[in-house]
Amino acid sequence: MVSSEITLEAVPSVSDIEAADWDACANPRGDPASLDGLDTLLSSEATGNSCSRPVYNPFVSHAFFSAMEASGSATVRTGWGPRHLIAKVGSAVAGIVPCYLKSHSQGEYVFDRGWADAYERAGGRYYPKLQASVPFTPATGPRLLIRGGVDRDAIGTALASGLVALCGVSKASSAHVTFAREAESKFLAEHGFLQRTDQQFHWHNRGFASFDDFLATLNSRHRKAIKRERREAVANGITIHWLTGSDITEDAWDAFFAFYMETGSRKWGRPYLTRSFFSLVGESMPEDVLLVMASRNNRWIAGAINFIGSDTLFGRNWGAIEHHPFLHFEVCYYQAIDFAIKRRLKTVEAGAQGEHKIARGYLPQTTYSAHYIADPGLRRAISDYLKRERAYIADAGRELSEAGPFRKLADETP
Known part of the structure; x- marks a missing residue:
């Protein structure tokens, strides 16, 4: 796509975005995330990458979000007010962040209630907040949805900055990008977001x-x-x-x-x-x-x-x-x-939590999120906490993997 001015807007419904535009961003052909090295996801000018098999994630499709909103499951009434962020180059949709203005911390599976309680005890107002995620769905997938054939770094930067700006416009305390790809989490960290890790259990074929x-x-x-x-x-x-x-x-x-x-x-x-x-x-x-x-x-x-x-x-x-x-x-x-x-x-993702899955062949897998906290004091406190939490998650993952059910080289034959 020819480089020109990038404009941003937020819309109150997935129905305000054409399905073809949404899906071209959500599941673009030749998505580089299907290649080895997820750090290529947001590389500058990642155009024309071809893959033997494009990655398809059903949870970021227009149909899935439409079902969430049209069914009344994710709406203002249930505390999930759509604020989908769109980046356009000229009149063409080049990137999208599925985003909701939330009045609570339910249905997210990345828990921040402790942050909310601490901030409100200190006299702050944690809600509303912005949530860039798939409602009620603890599954890793793209959160910065970027169309193929564009300057991915430029569009990604615009979307990251747009989330921060949308925080201010919406008078939200924070913006949370959850169950993102690792590369997206690192990219957002370069734009002022805090990194958080957690753990699920996946089976690998x-x-x-x-x-x-x-x-x-x-x-x-x-x-x-x-x-x-x-x-x-x-x-x-x-x-x-x-x-x-x-x-x-x-x-x-x-x-x-x-x-x-x-x-x-x-x-x-x-x-x-x-x-x-x-x-x-x-x-x-x-x-x-x-x-x-x-x-x-x-x-x-x-x-x-x-x-x-x-x-x-x-x-x-x-x-x-x-x-x-x-x-x-x-x-x-x-x-x-x-x-x-x-x-x-290649993989079965069996949802959130559950160490009992290890005995059934599902091994620890790190998950990633990124968090923008507007208040500097709250941000410092959360940043310190997340450093300790990341170390704990890494240590726990290593220990659980070592305790897995798979035969060691010296084990008996089946």
Whole structure:
């Protein structure tokens, strides 16, 4: 794109941006993030990079954000007021930051309530704040969405500066870019944002041809435990089904929503997503959705929703109306591994938290966020805290990896 003046604006709805423009920024062809070395993500003049297989992340698609907002799940009423930041070169959309003005810290999975409490005890006003993220979705992906064929460094810089300016205009205390790519976090640090790390547990496909191939990489104790869990999970006449595309009927969505509400109400008190959200994603992105459903006596009893990227299966919500030993592990973790192997996907991201995933072959993975804090005093205090937190996360990741279930070189043969 020919270099010219970059202009910025914030819009109150994803519907104010053409789907084609949004998706050209969100999932551009030849995204350099699919290459080795994520530091190329925002390199200057990264034009014409070709990849054998462009990266596709369903969570940053226009269809997903549209479903979030049109369903009433992420709206001003629920405390998620859209403020999507757009960078234009001339009249052309060159970059976007999906962003919300928030009145609380719910549904984010990167916890800053301690920051809010400390600031308000000191007489400050933490809310509203800006949240650059995918609502209710703790999955890593691009947050500075930049169209291919532009000066990525210039557009990235404009978007970073725009978030700071939008903070001032919105009278927000801060701007939080969560579950960003590592390169984006580092790039934002160069523009005054604080870096934060956390930890999830991901499964990595080593070119397995079957689940048994994966099991063969585990030590004897964990291998036997997983086999036992899988047997017991379906021991009571339970069958497991994969539903994608047109196989996902409204009856299936009704059943899954009942699971989601029952389990979400017990865990969180108030589930975030509305029933219409699921119908909307089923209509607009059916091939990106995998429902793993459990049935007993010709009745759906449990299920998990996953989203399918070009190289990653993203596990999201789970629920059940009957509770059976190990069924959660089977539906959420083992079936996801089976599906990833069949589809030759590289990774399964099984959502936030959960050290219990390690015994099931999911290993620690660092996640990244970046935070702009307007008040200098609060910024200094958080900066000091984050230095200690980053060191703790790094040490914990090393220890948990060493305690993983995989066979060591001196271990017994499978």
